[in-house]
Amino acid sequence: MSHTPIRIATRKSPLAMWQAEFVKAQLENIYPGITVELLPMSTKGDVILDTPLAKVGGKGLFVKELEVAMLENRADIAVHSMKDVPVDFPEGLGLHVICEREDPRDAFVSNVYKTIDDLPQGAVVGTSSLRRQCQIRAMRPDLVIKDLRGNVGTRLAKLDTGDYDAIILAAAGLLRLKLEQRIASYIEPEVSLPANGQGAVGIECRLDDDRVKALLAPLEHKETRYRVLAERAMNTRLEGGCQVPIGAYAEIKQDTLTLRGLVGNPDGSEIISDTVSGHKEQAIELGQQLAELLLKKGAKVILDVVYNKA
Numbered sequence: 001m002s003h004t005p006i007r008i009a010t011r012k013s014p015l016a017m018w019q020a021e022f023v024k025a026q027l028e029n030i031y032p033g034i035t036v037e038l039l040p041m042s043t044k045g046d047v048i049l050d051t052p053l054a055k056v057g058g059k060g061l062f063v064k065e066l067e068v069a070m071l072e073n074r075a076d077i078a079v080h081s082m083k084d085v086p087v088d089f090p091e092g093l094g095l096h097v098i099c100e101r102e103d104p105r106d107a108f109v110s111n112v113y114k115t116i117d118d119l120p121q122g123a124v125v126g127t128s129s130l131r132r133q134c135q136i137r138a139m140r141p142d143l144v145i146k147d148l149r150g151n152v153g154t155r156l157a158k159l160d161t162g163d164y165d166a167i168i169l170a171a172a173g174l175l176r177l178k179l180e181q182r183i184a185s186y187i188e189p190e191v192s193l194p195a196n197g198q199g200a201v202g203i204e205c206r207l208d209d210d211r212v213k214a215l216l217a218p219l220e221h222k223e224t225r226y227r228v229l230a231e232r233a234m235n236t237r238l239e240g241g242c243q244v245p246i247g248a249y250a251e252i253k254q255d256t257l258t259l260r261g262l263v264g265n266p267d268g269s270e271i272i273s274d275t276v277s278g279h280k281e282q283a284i285e286l287g288q289q290l291a292e293l294l295l296k297k298g299a300k301v302i303l304d305v306v307y308n309k310a
């Protein structure tokens with residue numbers, strides 16, 4: 001075993017740090033004696049916290065600085081929440097490993113109410129995700145959606161000060177930060193289709209770094225990769241980043257992958273959805289196929305408005 005350390009570039013948020021520590025712990029467990037160092041850094045996305053991300057060109061705000069660190073050989077790998085990773089990578093970098101997925105569902109968090117159905121008329125729900133907003137408004141047009149930004153801890157604190165009746169967060173983040181007790185209920189994919197890659201962690205590295213690639217290989221989880229590949233392929237074809245009203249969620253039974261997709265407008269007045277299935281090894285084709293179906297049904301018009309193209 002080589003003694004050159006592996007350096008992990010990571011954001012400083014508690015969730016990002018948890019994910020980096022999670023990869024560090026796995027590497028140390030597989031390779032006793034290895035040295036893994038964390039290189040915490042701030043990204044543009046951490047700094048601009050007051051502008052809706054869709055307006056500041058949301059794609060990649062949270063990952064660029066990490067990628068520059070790898071390209072300049074100040075770091076070897078970066079650990080990402082798959083839902084925040086842009087669909088394309090700078091030349092020389094790639095997503096080498098996708099780890100096993102945590103719970104992919106959205107979580108309903110409230111100190112008073114148990115489920116969305118329990119919320120009174122006109123209750124205030126916090127989320128900055130257009131995808132969550134769209135699906136909640138479709139179900140409950142009476143609810144008031146109020147912007148909610150910041151790290152998981154910041155968002156929970158804002159709920160606790162009474163600014164919101166409830167907030168929606170990814171279950172995965174709360175579970176990882178040992179905040180499961182804050183989850184009032186889980187929102188099933190039938191009710192709120194998750195974002196592509198939600199709950200999965202991916203590891204990016206330099207594609208010519210054979211040493212690091214070999215060390216990372218055992219962290220790969222094949223089933224998660226197929227699922228996330230299908231979900232991301234759909235988003236890629238729709239040219240969607242994380243900050244768009246698009247949901248994509250794949251499941252695998254035996255070797256059959258079933259992918260559900262959804263595009264809606266932020267106020268929930270229109271939602272276009274469909275499902276495809278096929279062999280899991282066709283994951284990318286299935287994602288593209290579903291995107292085409294959604295585009296044919298009118299997704300393009302909706303997305304053009306969101307991207308200010310119409």
Ligand SMILES: NCc1[nH]cc(CCC(=O)O)c1CC(=O)O
Binds near residue numbers: 083084172173200
């Ligand atoms: N967009 C921020 C973000 N990126 C990943 C997660 C949660 C963990 C995950 O999906 O892996 C969150 C927080 C949230 O949406 O509540």
